[in-house]
Amino acid sequence: MNELEFGGKVKEPDVRMLRDMDDVLYDRRWARGAEDQELYYMYRDLFLSRRDGDLFVEQGIRYDITIIPPRMLGREYVKTAGHYHPTVPGEAVTYPEVYEVLEGEATYLLQREDLSDVLVVRAMEGDKVVVPPGYGHITINESNKRLKMANFVARGFSSIYEPIRERGGGAYFLTEDGFVENPRCEEAAPLREIEVPKVKALGLSKNREIYPIGREVGKLAWLVRPQDYLEIFEGFLD
Numbered sequence: 001m002n003e004l005e006f007g008g009k010v011k012e013p014d015v016r017m018l019r020d021m022d023d024v025l026y027d028r029r030w031a032r033g034a035e036d037q038e039l040y041y042m043y044r045d046l047f048l049s050r051r052d053g054d055l056f057v058e059q060g061i062r063y064d065i066t067i068i069p070p071r072m073l074g075r076e077y078v079k080t081a082g083h084y085h086p087t088v089p090g091e092a093v094t095y096p097e098v099y100e101v102l103e104g105e106a107t108y109l110l111q112r113e114d115l116s117d118v119l120v121v122r123a124m125e126g127d128k129v130v131v132p133p134g135y136g137h138i139t140i141n142e143s144n145k146r147l148k149m150a151n152f153v154a155r156g157f158s159s160i161y162e163p164i165r166e167r168g169g170g171a172y173f174l175t176e177d178g179f180v181e182n183p184r185c186e187e188a189a190p191l192r193e194i195e196v197p198k199v200k201a202l203g204l205s206k207n208r209e210i211y212p213i214g215r216e217v218g219k220l221a222w223l224v225r226p227q228d229y230l231e232i233f234e235g236f237l238d
């Protein structure tokens, strides 16, 4: 039922369960009384043809699709667990990522690890949202529609979950009463909301899906070698 057909093949997802999220939820009381259940579906390392798959591997990039059905987790809107990315080996810069909303609406919470900057971006179908180096990210579905989103990211690194888990979630929770501060993130900067940042300098546009860009060798090199593109990321989220 939760299979995805992609490139003529049926793909099975990794499933994020409620119990995986116990440490990062706003409404703990609700969670304690709720049965374990499926929250969202991650289809990783997708390609439409063998050739595309080879091209993605050659470039060190990976294409994923994530599906988040709408629902409430008690008083909080459904969201991803949230994570940071590691630094590129030998560099001081962390890997970025690009998301594309394929269906529905996505609310992206981006935060620096020291919480000196925390922001929210609301994205609609076709929007591309880049998570620049230095930021962790949580995706929230606050709509009543299914959210289907794609991402390209450098392959072969492991996401870092501890900082968000240790603080009991992101710096802010999106609840039925709006954003609420996480009491374990007292030093967090005030939440700011920005429009979807312009992504032209990274070769992206609202009118073009990201998937075919992955076939153009080198076009997504900024995902793998962000240290060569620092001037583009400078002030990217201002």
Ligand SMILES: O=P(O)(O)OC[C@H]1O[C@](O)(CO)[C@@H](O)[C@@H]1O
Binding pocket: 016, 042, 043, 044, 064, 065, 066, 080, 081, 082, 083, 097, 151, 153, 159
């Ligand atoms: O790892 P989390 O925080 O559950 O978020 C899942 C998302 O992250 C990714 O691993 C990419 O960063 C996707 O596969 C998926 O959208």
